[in-house]
Amino acid sequence: MKRIIPREEYCTDCRLCEVYCSFSHTQEIDLVLAYRNGLLKNGRVRVSSRGPVSFAVQCRHCQEAPCVLACLAGAMGRERESGRVTHDPSRCVGCWTCILVCPYGAVRRSEDGSGVVSKCDLCPDLAVPACVEHCPNGALVVVDLEGDG
Amino acid sequence: MGHYRYAIIGNSAAAIHACEAIREVDPNGSVAVFSEERYRCYSRPLISYLLAGKIGAAGMYLRRPDFYRFLEIDFFPGGKVISVDPAKKALKLSSGRIVYWDRLLLSTGFEPFIPSVEGLSSTKYFTFTNWDDAKKLMRVARGPFRALVMGAGLIGMKAAEALHARGGRVVVVEKAERILPAALDPVASSMVAERCRAEGLDLITGCTVVQVRQDSGTGGVAVLEDGSEVEFDLLVVAAGVKPRSELAVEAGIPCLGGAVRVDLHQRTAVPDVFAAGDVSAALDKVIGGPQVNALWPIAALQGRFAGLNMAGRVCSYPGGIPMNSVEFFGLPVLSAGLVNPPDGRYRVLSRHYEDGSYRRLVLDGDRLVGMMVVGAVEGAGIFTSLIREGVSVRGFARSLTEADFGYAHMSRSLRKRRFEAELLRGKQVLGFRKERI
Numbered sequence: 001m002k003r004i005i006p007r008e009e010y011c012t013d014c015r016l017c018e019v020y021c022s023f024s025h026t027q028e029i030d031l032v033l034a035y036r037n038g039l040l041k042n043g044r045v046r047v048s049s050r051g052p053v054s055f056a057v058q059c060r061h062c063q064e065a066p067c068v069l070a071c072l073a074g075a076m077g078r079e080r081e082s083g084r085v086t087h088d089p090s091r092c093v094g095c096w097t098c099i100l101v102c103p104y105g106a107v108r109r110s111e112d113g114s115g116v117v118s119k120c121d122l123c124p125d126l127a128v129p130a131c132v133e134h135c136p137n138g139a140l141v142v143v144d145l146e147g148d149g
Numbered sequence: 150m151g152h153y154r155y156a157i158i159g160n161s162a163a164a165i166h167a168c169e170a171i172r173e174v175d176p177n178g179s180v181a182v183f184s185e186e187r188y189r190c191y192s193r194p195l196i197s198y199l200l201a202g203k204i205g206a207a208g209m210y211l212r213r214p215d216f217y218r219f220l221e222i223d224f225f226p227g228g229k230v231i232s233v234d235p236a237k238k239a240l241k242l243s244s245g246r247i248v249y250w251d252r253l254l255l256s257t258g259f260e261p262f263i264p265s266v267e268g269l270s271s272t273k274y275f276t277f278t279n280w281d282d283a284k285k286l287m288r289v290a291r292g293p294f295r296a297l298v299m300g301a302g303l304i305g306m307k308a309a310e311a312l313h314a315r316g317g318r319v320v321v322v323e324k325a326e327r328i329l330p331a332a333l334d335p336v337a338s339s340m341v342a343e344r345c346r347a348e349g350l351d352l353i354t355g356c357t358v359v360q361v362r363q364d365s366g367t368g369g370v371a372v373l374e375d376g377s378e379v380e381f382d383l384l385v386v387a388a389g390v391k392p393r394s395e396l397a398v399e400a401g402i403p404c405l406g407g408a409v410r411v412d413l414h415q416r417t418a419v420p421d422v423f424a425a426g427d428v429s430a431a432l433d434k435v436i437g438g439p440q441v442n443a444l445w446p447i448a449a450l451q452g453r454f455a456g457l458n459m460a461g462r463v464c465s466y467p468g469g470i471p472m473n474s475v476e477f478f479g480l481p482v483l484s485a486g487l488v489n490p491p492d493g494r495y496r497v498l499s500r501h502y503e504d505g506s507y508r509r510l511v512l513d514g515d516r517l518v519g520m521m522v523v524g525a526v527e528g529a530g531i532f533t534s535l536i537r538e539g540v541s542v543r544g545f546a547r548s549l550t551e552a553d554f555g556y557a558h559m560s561r562s563l564r565k566r567r568f569e570a571e572l573l574r575g576k577q578v579l580g581f582r583k584e585r586i
């Protein structure tokens with residue numbers, strides 16, 4: 001199963017991961033158009049920075065995920081095979097309990113006004129997650145973890 | 150079949166997480182789930198969303214319809230258990246049927262506490278703790294109506310907001326000086342109150358209802374302490390909850406302050422009988438002893454540990470902390486741990502932000518023991534985890550109130566440890582491809 005690992009030694013706080021994360025979750029095919037149309041929000045990865053220290057944080061897809069256990073609506077789940085922690089927006093009621101329990105601060109209120117949360121989905125349709133693919137510096141990498149998912 | 154390896158009483162947060170945990174360890178042992186209610190597992194906290202019309206019935210369920218079949222569990226809806234006999238390892242259903250078990254889980258949850266108010270017992274009132282309660286309210290709360298809610302705790306305020314959304318004129322009467330007195334500090338409490346009042350809720354605090362009188366149907370009049378009268382078309386009593394420990398008490402299972410006492414393996418003092426969720430008093434990390442925290446995530450976690458231990462995987466409940474996430478009229482408030490410290494030993498950091506947000510952090514020496522955020526709630530879970538794990542915040546305590554506080558503010562070693570902890574857990578270490586990082 002896939003995991004995204006930040007490497008803070010290589011991060012320069014350019015935030016392209018945030019840009020490409022938002023972009024890859026739109027239907028738009030042109031980045032500039034997506035930007036002009038105000039679609040570049042709702043990034044599911046955030047760079048945490050302070051002075052010279054910066055690195056990207058997204059859902060860690062925890063094995064014992066506190067959000068899955070705490071979700072009041074059954075919207076957070078865990079896929080056995082891939083180990084992905086999934087979020088079903090159609091079941092989410094926006095109670096923010098997942099935000100309360102995520103140790104990484106990786107779940108956010110959606111910025112599109114939908115009243116639900118959003119978080120990293122590991123880009124299931126892409127070979128390499130968008131944030132990793134577009135990091136110019138290798139500050140985000142994908143690792144494969146073996147195990148039962 | 151009259152005999153099960155595992156019998157579970159209750160069908161809510163604690164019960165379903167126990168079922169899933171049992172199946173993780175023991176794929177074959179027979180499991181029975183008994184629920185007094187008719188519904189398959191659903192979310193109690195969502196009844197306010199249902200009442201408000203924000204979700205429909207389909208949105209109430211926590212798991213897919215084939216949940217029980219998929220896990221090969223025998224589910225008994227409407228199966229109210231009327232007694233438990235730990236010596237014979239049996240339980241009795243209201244139908245008279247006897248069922249034997251090897252291991253029993255009491256996950257019977259909570260029930261509303263009804264205060265003694267003159268006239269209340271002869272008045273038609275509503276409670277607000279389960280799906281049927283919401284259905285009853287949905288039948289009467291239509292058209293123009295006036296509602297009186299007794300109690301401004303979480304459940305009372307949720308009921309009030311939902312009734313307001315249904316078009317009612319709602320009055321809330323609270324004994325304490327402020328609303329949500331347990332979960333919030335005075336500042337957040339007044340922020341929420343201001344928002345609620347602006348939306349049209351009438352909040353009366355520092356006052357009790359001393360008498361109620363029925364007029365017609367569900368309507369009546371309440372007399373308040375100060376002598377004033379409030380007319381209502383429907384009355385909701387939300388004066389608190391208490392553990393539903395009657396089965397345990399009758400079976401001689403030791404309780405503590407009305408809740409079933411459990412050890413770190415969620416075992417009661419009686420062999421092979423476990424308890425989890427709102428019915429039990431388990432380890433609270435903030436007070437360092439047993440405590441009932443009637444909260445969904447805690448019930449779920451206890452249920453999980455009960456299930457694992459029942460099925461033979463011995464592991465200790467890590468302890469819970471009180472925590473709450475509430476939102477009223479679009480204003481979110483998240484809190485965890487000790488929000489209102491009892492004495493001056495604690496250091497309190499608080500700050501208002503330009504966007505109207507507010508944050509309060511409570512420290513005991515180098516440890517964060519409480520947090521509350523209003524407004525911009527992103528990242529609040531980082532505080533929750535620092536509290537739960539008792540991490541020292543020495544070196545970055547002052548950064549805690551910075552608007553963008555995050556992992557970058559912690560020391561590199563702490564950050565690395567916390568980030569890698571998840572990856573390095575258990576057998577995953579074997580598959581960790583070091584060369585790629």
Ligand SMILES: Cc1cc2nc3c(=O)[nH]c(=O)nc-3n(C[C@H](O)[C@H](O)[C@H](O)COP(=O)(O)OP(=O)(O)OC[C@H]3O[C@@H](n4cnc5c(N)ncnc54)[C@H](O)[C@@H]3O)c2cc1C
Pocket residue numbers: 095158159160161162163164183184185186193194195196197228229230231256257258259277278279303304307393396425426427428443444445446448472473474475
């Ligand atoms: C309106 C409302 C809003 C809430 N909002 C939140 C929130 O935002 N966040 C939060 O953390 N918590 C919230 N809670 C609290 C949360 O619902 C509880 O903490 C949680 O449901 C506890 O789960 P449990 O499994 O311990 O028991 P319960 O949910 O109480 O379930 C117990 C079950 O056992 C059944 N039962 C009891 N006795 C018997 C018997 N003798 N035989 C058969 N069945 C029996 C009951 O019918 C019930 O179905 C809210 C509660 C309410 C009512």
